[in-house]
Amino acid sequence: MEMIQISNIREKEKRENSSRLPAVNWHLEAYCNYGCKFCYAPLREQREKERISKDEGFIILHSIADYGVEKINFVGGEPMLNPYIDDWIIEAKELGLVTSIVSNGTKMTEEWLLRMSPYLDWLGLSIDASNDEIHTRIGRGRIGEIRDNKSSHLKRCLEISRFAKKIGYGLKLNTVVCSENIFDDMSELVSDMQPNRWKLFKVLPISGENDGLVDSMLITDLQFQNYVNRHRDKLSNQKIIQIVSEDNDEMLGTYAMIDPQGLVYTNLNGNYSYSQDSILKVGFSNAWAQVEDGFSNEGFNERGGFWSWKKDSEQKLNLPVFRGEIIG
Secondary structure: OHHHHHHHHHHHHHHHHHHHOOEEEEEOOOOOOEOOOOOOOOOHHHHOOOOOOHHHHHHHHHHHHHHOOOEEEEEOOOHHHOOOHHHHHHHHHHOOOEEEEEEOOOOOOHHHHHHHOOOOOEEEEEOOOOOHHHHHHHOOOEHHHHHOOOOOHHHHHHHHHHHHHHOOOEEEEEEEEOOOOOOOOOHHHHHHHOOOEEEEEEOOOOOOOOOOOOHHHOOOHHHHHHHHHHHHHHOOOOOOOEEEEEOHHHHOOOOOEEOOOOOEEEOOOOOOEEOOOOHHHHHHHHHHHOOHHHOOHHHHHHOOOOOOOOEOOOOOEOOOOOOOOEOO
């Protein structure tokens, strides 16, 4: 009888936790092979520390799943540079998590996409412009490419996205809007790519992370909103593309993040606030409790953080209306 009661309590706690924190971003890899000038996750201090082991990554994933988190987003740095990324994606899926990755695509191949398709639900690509000339100015390209003043980022991403959509991946597109691309027109590109979800971010300054690098790229709220409205209008005939915009206020305090060493952190006040202890030491629940005050559930929901990310049995995606902004 006692065991049944304990089990029921744990199930109740899991349901409550799930409604409180549905999704987590795991910045599992500190290194990146790109040179984006506005990067708000350079993870410089983490690069000086030893990578966690494959088994330690499993511990983090199990702790997240036990807490009741529903979706995990593998990010970086560049997550594909981590030698254990495949193992961790597979483990996350076997734990019942919805899996997503945001990558620059440089390490992705058709073979990899085919092999990971049973385990990876969503592929996110960061594309900031309709041409690689703008990407070059932004720094969105391999460091060697940027040095030679010629990014090939868009070409790579288009090849990846077409194949990924063909074999059933959900496709997300992330765009950072800054002074270099505010007048660019991405409507034709986005219409061709047909992402299920397009997120538009106003370039975000984070104290201690991109100071002095992002200043010349900052834009006003009006400039950002004009960019968003212009693209919504031009894509109004599209049926499956969900456009979600996030200004700086909506991005602050609405993301639950884990760093490469297993520390949990938030960004409520425009800088990163880390847990004192890692998940590996105290578990996700206790580590999250140390920074939970820096997270707003209301803000998470208002920015569209919770959406229908589960795919049905026919590999079709069912996205809900968010603030009436489904395109079509």
